Amino acid sequence: MHSAIWTAVSLFLIVEGxxxxxxxxxxxxxxxxxxxxxxxxxxxxxxxxVVAGLVIFYMVNK
Incomplete structure (x- = not known):
């Protein structure tokens, strides 16, 4: 679980940078x-x- 959070944070930082x-x-x-x-x-x-993120999150974890 924690690795998924850190993966998401790292991808966010890459995209934002x-x-x-x-x-x-x-x-x-x-x-x-x-x-x-x-x-x-x-x-x-x-x-x-937020809605787009929730939809993507749902689709990935379905």
Whole structure:
């Protein structure tokens, strides 16, 4: 169980690190856009990511 959590954390860090490593200017613009977005929109995106993650988690562990 613990190894699965650490695997997920490591994959998350790899994916999150690709943006600033490969395309720092584009990544920076994206962050600036996120910061200036309304909170309601950020909540919707966050909710969509949570639902997508849960669906993928369910499909993988089915």
């Amino acid at each position: 690709l943006g600033p490593m490969l395309l720092p200017k584009v990544w920076k613009r994206g962050i600036i856009t996120l910061i200036s977005s309304p909170e309601k929109l950020l909540r919707r995106f966050g909710g969509a990511f």
